[in-house]
Amino acid sequence: MTSAQYDVLAIGNAIFDVLVRTEDDFLVRHGMTKGGMALIDEVRAAAIYADMGQATEMSGGSAANTIVGLASFGARTAYVGKVKDDQIGRLYSHDIRAAGVTFQTMPAKDGPATGCSYILVTPDGERTMNTYLGAAQDLTPADIDEAQIAAAAITYLEGYLWDPPQAKEAFLKASKIAHGAGRRVALTLSDAFCVDRYRGEFLDLMRSKTVDLIFANESELHSLYQTSDFDTAIKQLSQDVALGVVTRSEKGCAVVEGTDVTMVPASPIDQLVDTTGAGDLFAAGFLFGLVRGAGHHNSGRLAALAAAEVIQHIGARPQVSLKDLAQQHGLPV
Amino acid sequence: MTSAQYDVLAIGNAIFDVLVRTEDDFLVRHGMTKGGMALIDEVRAAAIYADMGQATEMSGGSAANTIVGLASFGARTAYVGKVKDDQIGRLYSHDIRAAGVTFQTMPAKDGPATGCSYILVTPDGERTMNTYLGAAQDLTPADIDEAQIAAAAITYLEGYLWDPPQAKEAFLKASKIAHGAGRRVALTLSDAFCVDRYRGEFLDLMRSKTVDLIFANESELHSLYQTSDFDTAIKQLSQDVALGVVTRSEKGCAVVEGTDVTMVPASPIDQLVDTTGAGDLFAAGFLFGLVRGAGHHNSGRLAALAAAEVIQHIGARPQVSLKDLAQQHGLPV
Numbered sequence: 001m002t003s004a005q006y007d008v009l010a011i012g013n014a015i016f017d018v019l020v021r022t023e024d025d026f027l028v029r030h031g032m033t034k035g036g037m038a039l040i041d042e043v044r045a046a047a048i049y050a051d052m053g054q055a056t057e058m059s060g061g062s063a064a065n066t067i068v069g070l071a072s073f074g075a076r077t078a079y080v081g082k083v084k085d086d087q088i089g090r091l092y093s094h095d096i097r098a099a100g101v102t103f104q105t106m107p108a109k110d111g112p113a114t115g116c117s118y119i120l121v122t123p124d125g126e127r128t129m130n131t132y133l134g135a136a137q138d139l140t141p142a143d144i145d146e147a148q149i150a151a152a153a154i155t156y157l158e159g160y161l162w163d164p165p166q167a168k169e170a171f172l173k174a175s176k177i178a179h180g181a182g183r184r185v186a187l188t189l190s191d192a193f194c195v196d197r198y199r200g201e202f203l204d205l206m207r208s209k210t211v212d213l214i215f216a217n218e219s220e221l222h223s224l225y226q227t228s229d230f231d232t233a234i235k236q237l238s239q240d241v242a243l244g245v246v247t248r249s250e251k252g253c254a255v256v257e258g259t260d261v262t263m264v265p266a267s268p269i270d271q272l273v274d275t276t277g278a279g280d281l282f283a284a285g286f287l288f289g290l291v292r293g294a295g296h297h298n299s300g301r302l303a304a305l306a307a308a309e310v311i312q313h314i315g316a317r318p319q320v321s322l323k324d325l326a327q328q329h330g331l332p333v
Numbered sequence: 334m335t336s337a338q339y340d341v342l343a344i345g346n347a348i349f350d351v352l353v354r355t356e357d358d359f360l361v362r363h364g365m366t367k368g369g370m371a372l373i374d375e376v377r378a379a380a381i382y383a384d385m386g387q388a389t390e391m392s393g394g395s396a397a398n399t400i401v402g403l404a405s406f407g408a409r410t411a412y413v414g415k416v417k418d419d420q421i422g423r424l425y426s427h428d429i430r431a432a433g434v435t436f437q438t439m440p441a442k443d444g445p446a447t448g449c450s451y452i453l454v455t456p457d458g459e460r461t462m463n464t465y466l467g468a469a470q471d472l473t474p475a476d477i478d479e480a481q482i483a484a485a486a487i488t489y490l491e492g493y494l495w496d497p498p499q500a501k502e503a504f505l506k507a508s509k510i511a512h513g514a515g516r517r518v519a520l521t522l523s524d525a526f527c528v529d530r531y532r533g534e535f536l537d538l539m540r541s542k543t544v545d546l547i548f549a550n551e552s553e554l555h556s557l558y559q560t561s562d563f564d565t566a567i568k569q570l571s572q573d574v575a576l577g578v579v580t581r582s583e584k585g586c587a588v589v590e591g592t593d594v595t596m597v598p599a600s601p602i603d604q605l606v607d608t609t610g611a612g613d614l615f616a617a618g619f620l621f622g623l624v625r626g627a628g629h630h631n632s633g634r635l636a637a638l639a640a641a642e643v644i645q646h647i648g649a650r651p652q653v654s655l656k657d658l659a660q661q662h663g664l665p666v
Binding site: 018021049050052053054055056057058059068086087088091094095096098099113315317319 | 351354382383385386387388389390391392401419420421424427428429431432446648650652
């Protein structure tokens, strides 16, 4: 096995975020499930957008936010995701490259527009996402470059990839290449409703060792094992995957490796503004710790720190250098 | 004269803002004049953008920011400005309408893309703007609807309109209609460099009574009269225009009507984040006071309050209801 050119390569749905602060009654009026990610078609996207207030736009996408976070810590990173060659796709491509991430996926020349998520941020800081996948639906196995995957110490995938039909195949192809090259594969379960859609397949991925590391939040974990008991779920997780990291919002996280469970507290915050990207940036910090060999506890602290940064402002990407932030907190970078 | 359907109608360059925090050396490296607005062509836009970090996007444009601020105070508003019928143009149109502003200008079907401003925000909160006018160049007198202008108590124009060739004619047409209908016309001088480009024409507009109200900041005023002495400039302004409002950043503003000069202090702020839109929102507050008959002092206070809100976050549009904010401060709305 040669030394890795990238610390982490992420594959995900490339989604442009359209964020707006709103009251809870907007969610009720549009029949939205607060805190979730719902897939919407063009017609519903238009209806929601027409009713939304003035927005702020920025690049998003779960795995893309994670990889940008990793780059902000100083990791060597690459991203695979599909935009269209349209105005929003060009903004998207600019942003991820400007963050220092290698991004070589060919944009779609025709077909649907670059994907967008209409994100409603309520006064309590919770975000509710309505995602129009658009061009992200056209990610195929042909977009997976074997040499690039083989050159990444960790390939990181989002569960959301199970939604667009061919992305799943791209995911499986990437996992096979990574393992063939002696690398590791990580997966985030993304969303409790996503887990509900693909529970059996996600469990198969874990039990077949297609993935080595799972990120989940409490509700995703409970959905995965269809239990409301945390300890039961953790025990099952420990049997199904080599390494599991479970986030519990302000209660911190649990890092599970066999019978070894490490609990790490959340980082204190001044004010919760917008939870968009909390899980994505948590994963960034943990993966950064992992590739730097920081150990479970310090990896969890890096994760908590990155999550705390991103929930204190609007938008899912860090506004400061996470490397500087980690240094200020005496954490290894 | 019939009663007005709109309190204020604004005409301006419709510009989408691409904002990024940066260090001062970025400005030096690209030969930018800090605090100014420079017009750039497509080639320079591409060069600047390629070197910029991850951005946040939102609708902008000087007069558009003002009219959105007025709508946020609760005024009845309309906007005239040219975007292209492209993705960014559609985001732009959504935002201004979502703010409650009537916006009926036909988007351009072909020609250049919707205009963008690449805005660099340095650590001191100062913004430096690089504007690609794009479709805004195609605003013509045909976009001025006589009935709509005649229905607005005040028509508000930005000095930046002097840059695109035909917008100037649209401006003059609008002023003539407004005055023919017994309405008032206001102009912001926009930028000291803009004043330098069009000094003679701006003075002619004032002296020929094509405009009744002038907004200027200190440096624009000094540029207009080519003097560094504030009192000299104020005296000349009082002779050239019926009503002049001069902003002086943290020193507040001076409202000049003949020999009557009212000084109003600035509103206190916790933290200066981004000055983008400070003058635009100041004008919004002042115009709102004016249409509500609040008097010079209270109009100045409304202006200062709106400016203080917008400089405490990234972006040139208010993030809270200015009506609520004014009420919280005991100001008349």
